[in-house]
Amino acid sequence: MKNLSFLSASVLALCVSVPSLAQNDPWVEVITITAPRMAPDVQDVDIDHSPVMGADAAGLVSRLPGAALVKNGALTGQVQVRGLFGPRIAIRLDGQGFASGGPNLMDPPLSYAPLALVERLEVTRGAAPVSQGPGLGAGVNAVFKRVAFSPDETFIPTHDVSASYRSVDDSWSVGTLAGIANDRHRVGALYSYETGGDLSTPYGDLKGLDHHRLSYGLEYGVKLNALSELGLSVRRQEVDDTATPALGMDIRYIDTTMSRFNAKTELEGWQIAAHVGHTRVDHGMNNFDQRPAPMAMMWRETLASAETWSARLDGRHSLAGGELSVGMDYEQARHSATVLNPNNPGFLVTPFTDIEMTRHGLYAQWQGEAAQWQISAGARLDAHKAEAGSPLIGPALPMGPRMLKMAYDRADRTHTDMTFDGVVRGLYAVRDDMDLRLIVHRKSRVASYVERFAWLPMAASGGLADGNTYVGDLNLDPEVSTGLEVGLDWQTQRAYLRPSVHYTFVDNYIQGVAFDDTPAVVNTPTEMVSAMNGDATPLRFANVDARLYGIDGDFGVRLSPSWRVDGTVSFIRGERADISDDLYRLAPANLRVGLSYDQARWSATLEAFAVAKQDKVSKTNSEAETPGYVVINTFGQWQLNDHVQISAGIENLLDQRYREHLAGYNRNAGLGVGVGQRLPGAGRGAWLRLHSAF
Template identity: 30%
Template sequence: MKYSLLAFAVTAACTSAHVYANTSEFIDSASTEVITVIGSSLNNVKDIEREAVTAATNIDADFGDQLALLPGVSISRNGPVTGLIQYRGLFGDRVGVSVDGVDIAGAGPNSMDSPLSHVLPEPGLTATLYRGIVPVSAGVQTLGGKLRINADAVSLFALGNGITGSVNASLIAPGSGHQYQGNVLYKTDQAFVSGAFMHQQRDERESGDNTVIPNSHYQRNGAKFRLGYEWGKHQFDASYQQLNTNESGTPALAMDIGFIDAAWYRVGYRYNAGEAEYFAMNWFGNSNQHAMDNFSQRMIMSESMARENNADAIAQGLDAKYVMPLDTGELELGAYLHHARNNSVITNPNNGMFFVDNFTNAKRDTASVYAQWTINTDAYSSTLGTRYTRVSMDAGEAGSNMVMMNPAIATLVNSFNAADRDKNYSMLDVAATTRYHASDSLDIVLGISQKNRAPTYFERYTWLPLGISGGMADGFNYIGNLELDNETARKIDVGIDYNYESWTISPRLFYQDIEDYITGSPSTNMAANMVSSMMAGTEPFQWTNTDAVIKGADMTVQGQLSDSVSLRAVATIQHGNRDDIDDALFRIAPEHLTTTVQWNTQVFDAPLQMQLTSELAGAQNHVSALQNEASTAGYGLVHITGLVTLLDSAHSNLQVTATIHNLFDKEYAPHTAGINRVMNTDVEVGERVPGAGREWHLSLSYRF
C-alpha cells in the first residue's frame, strides 16, 4: 500500500481538516443508531451543530463531495452530475435516497439521473444518513442504507414571521465554472411560501498533470416552489421542483446526457393529536424525460454506429404513518405504496429504419406495511421493527428492426415475448438496535437486521445484451434474467460511543452476509453471446443470484484542541467478496481517512473560519478479476478553505468563501471513479478517469 491509513492517522488527525463541511451526530430518537447530518437547521429544535448542504463550498455539481464526508460513504462517479452513493461497499439502487420525501424513479437505466442529481439547495436543507442498522421506519428496501435529503416542514412552520432569503454566486476554475443559487421564504402566523432557483455550468476540468478530463462538462437549471398552511392541529405543505440538465458528459458510460427534464411533486399532511402523538401522510410522484447519445459529445467510428436512447419514467407514491406513546417509548405504524413505469427506445438518427424497443412499459409496484416500537429507559434504549413488502413487476413486449436480418436477435425477441414476465416478490425485513448506557461517558451499541431488495427492472428485462449495469460501468454488456430472486442481507453492527471532556470517539464494526446477491456472471445464452460478440467483441454477463459478504469498520473522532480550534476525523474500511467464486466485489472503495481542523478567529473584527483538510485513500488491490477490474494506488490530498463574515446582524449576513481543492495539484484517480470510454482524448479508453487537480472556488453569499 503506497499510503497506509494507519501510518498517517496520527499525523493527519493533528494537522488536517476537511474543507467542505462540519458534521455532527445525534440520536434521532434515544434508541435509534447514530444519525450523521450535514445541514443547517432553521431553528433550535435539536441542539446540535450543523453545516448546510450549500452551493458556497461544493466542487461537485451534485454536492456529492459534501456527502462523502460521512462515515462509510464514498461516491461512485460516472460523470460530473452522475454520482452514486456508496455506503459500506454497496451502491446504486441498494442505497435508498429520498429527496424531500420523494423516492425518485430515474429514467436512465444506467443512473445518469441518479437521486443526487435532483438536489437543489433551499433553506434548511439537510442530508441525514442512518449509520449502521437502518430502522424499518426509514423506508422500503434499505438493504444498503438510507440517506434522506430534505428541509423539514415542521422547522419551516416554526420560523418567525416575515421575509427571509439568500443569494449565492460562485466561480470555479479551471473550467470557467459558475453557479448561482437563491431562495426566498415568506412566513405568516399560519402559512409560508418559498421559492428557490439554481444555475450551474462548467467546461472541461483538468487533472493534476494538466490532462483534460474527458466529458467533464455540465449545465443545469432548476427551480422549486413550496407552500404550507397550518390551522389548529393540522399542517399542510406542498412542493414542486423542476430541474433541467442540458448537455453533460458521462465518460464512464457508453453515452452522454443530451438532456434530462425532471419534475417531482409532493403533498403532505400532518395531524398533531398530542404532544407525542401524530398522523402524517405524503403523496408524491415524479416524471423524468431523458435523452442520451454516443455522437453529439464524443467521437464515433462511423455514422452507422450512432445511437440515441430516449427514456422516460413516471412514478407515484403514498406513505403514511401514525406515532403514539407506548410505555416508556413510542409505537409507530406505517404503510407505503409506490408505482413506477419505465420506457426506453434506441434509434440511429442516420438510419430511420433502425430501432430497439429496449424497455416497454416496464412496471414495478410496491406495497409495504411496518410496525416499530421504541423503548427508552435510564439503562438502555432499543428500537424493534418489522416490515412486510410486496413488489410486483411486469413489462411489455420487446422489438427491433434487426429481427428480420439477425436470427440471434430474433431468437432473443421471441424468447422474451413468449416468457412470463410477471413476477411477485414477498419480503420480510426485521431490524433491532440497542444502546446500553454503561456509564455517563460510555454507550455500547448493538444492532442486527434482515433486509431485502427485489431486482430492478433492468436486471430482469434487459433482453438485448447492452452496457446497462445500473451505473456499475464495468464496460461489459449485460442481459437480464427473468428468474431472479430477491436479495436478503443479514447484518450485525457493534460499536461504542465514548465521551471524554470535549472529545467523542465512535467506532463501529459491521458484518453483512447477502444471500442471492444480484451480480453479473458469464452468460450461457448462446443467442445473447453471439449478438454481444458481434457488437462489442466480448461475451456478455447475465444478472444472476450469487452470495456475497461485506465486512469492515468505520470510526469518527471529534473534539476541541482549544477554545478556537476543533478537530474531526472520519475513517472507513470495507472488504467485499463473492461467495460462489473467489473474487472481490466490483468497485469497492478502499480504506479512507478524512480529518478536519477548523480554526475560528477574527480579522479586523470580522469573524474568520479557516479549515485545513487531509484526505487519504489507500491502494485498492482487492479487485474483481472476473470483471477485469484494475488495482489503484493510494493517494493523499490537501484542501484549504477560508470563510469571512463581512456583515452579520439579526436580519442579514454577508459572507465570502474561498476554497482551494487539491492544494498541491496531486495527480490521482479514485478507485470509485469510472473507466473512460470516450475516444480521442488525453485519457486513453480503458483508463480510470482521473481526479481533478488544483481547483479554485470563490463564493459570495448574502442572507436577508
C-alpha cells in the first residue's frame, strides 16, 4: 500500500466520500460546529460529519479544498491555504485579531478555539476582503457559541454540551455552553477541558506527547432598544505541559486572558458597529521537563509574553443599489522574551525586548450589482510602526553574543511602513446553474517581530519548525502579493462542481536565505554564535520574489436518495522567482473522495485521502521529500432525538504507515523516532463523540 503511486491512489479513492462543502455564499466557506444553530438554507460541513482527528481546529479547516494542516504539536497546528500559512493568513476569533505569545508560534490563533466551544469556522475563498484586515491570503474567523436573545421577556435557559474520546492518543474532551436569556438580556458561561497522551502510530508509540488545555469564560449582552445592543465577553485559557516535538522546547504553560467589548446601533440609515479588545498571553517553555534533559549547561527555559490592544469602528449604508462599508481599525502588540538556564543564574539573554508593533488602518468596500455582475470591491490603507528596545545579557554569556548586542544597540530599531491593499471580486451568472467567479487582488503584509528583530541567532522562526537557526533584518520591506483567481460554480439538484485556478506573485516575499555569500565558512560573529548553538550555516530573513499557483475545488453527485459521492482536490506549487528553488513546507497534491449513505436519522461515510509524493522541496530550508500515501477513514452519526447526536468512526482503517509532508521534524530524543526525522502520522484508532443541545 505505501508504494502506491498517486495515480493508483486516486483510482482507489474514487470509491469513497467526504461531506459536501457547497453552500450559498460564493465567497465564504462555512464549517459549522453545531449544525442546529445554523440557518436551514446554509449548506455546511458540521463536526458530526467530520472525523475527530485531534483537538486542533486547524485540522477541520484543512479539509477544505486548497487548505492543509501545518502540525507542530497537538495544539500547535497552523492553517495553510494555497501555500500560505502563519502570519500570512488573517485569522480572527469572533472578529478579533491578536498576537500569539511566543516567537515559535506554539500558540497559533486557532489554538484558542477549542472545537467544543466553536459554533462555526468561516473561511474566505480566495484572498480575504479588505474589511478583514491585512494579510496575503485567505481569512479565517472562528465564531464562538453564545446564548441568543429569546423572543419575549420570559427568561429561557439554554445549554450545549459535547464530549469526545479518541483512542489513538488516549485523548478526551468535554465542553459546554450554559446560559439564560430573554428579549433584553443574555448571560452565558463557556467551559472546556481537553487532555491526551502518547500517540500510537504504525512505526510505534510516540512518547511524551501529552497535551492539556482548559478554557472558560463569561459573556453578557443587553439590548438597549430595538436598534442598539451592547456586549461584553471575557475568556481565559490555560495550557499546561504540552509537547511540541517539532520545536526545540515544549510548552510548560500558556496562560491567556481575552476580553472584548462590542456595541452596535443604527443612526441616520447607517448600521454602526464597534469593538475594543484586549489579550494578554504569558508563556513558558523549556527543553528539559518533558523530554530527555541535555547536560546541565544546555538547559534552556524561555519566558515570553504578548499583549494586544485592538479597536474597530465600522459603518454600513446603502449606496448605488448596493451596500457601502467603511471602517477604521487599530492594533498594538507588545512582545518580550527572556532565555534562562535554571542551573546558571548568570545565563540570561533577551532575544526580544520591549518590542511594539502598531497598525492604524482605514478601508472602504462596496458590494452590489453592476452590469449583470455581483461585485465586491474594496481598498485599504494601513500605517505600520515597529520598534524594539535594547537587549539584556547576563554575565555568563560569552563575547560573541555581546558583540552582536553592541551592534544591535547601535542600529536604528524603529521602522515605519505604509501599505495599500485592493480586492475586487466578481460573480457572473452564466446560466441558472452556473456562475463564473473572478478575483483580482493586491494584498500586503509587514514583517513579523521575529523576522525583523531577531538579533541573536537561534531557532526562533515564527513556527517554521525546520531546525534552522535564524536572524532577522531591521530593513525588511512589506510583502506585496498580486494575484488572479478564476473559478466556476456549477450546481444542480443532483451534482455540483466548483474548481478554481489561481496565480499569485509576491514581491519582497520574506524567506530565510544564507546569511552571507560564504555559507560554508564561519567568518562573521553571527555565524560563530550560531555555530556555538549547533548550526554553522544560519539563515537570514530577507526579501526575495516568489510565485504561487495551483488549482483546487470540490465536487459531488447524488447517486440516489440515499447514496452520494463528494470530494475535494488540491494542487499548489510555490517557487522562488529570483533563484531556482521551491518555497518551504507546501502541501503536496491531494484528493479526498468518499461515499456516504444517508438516512433520516443516521448516516455513514467511507473516505479515502490520497496524497501525492512531494519532491518540490526547498533546498534553502534543507527540506526533505516525502512519498505519497493513501489513508482510509470511516465515520458516521446517529441523531438519537431532536437534542442528542452520537458520532463515531475509525481513522486510518488500514493502519497505513505515512508521514505528512507538513508535519515537523522531530527534536525530542525520547519520542520514539530519530531526531531529525519527520514526525509520523497517527495509526488506526477509534473515536466517539456525543453532542447535546437544548
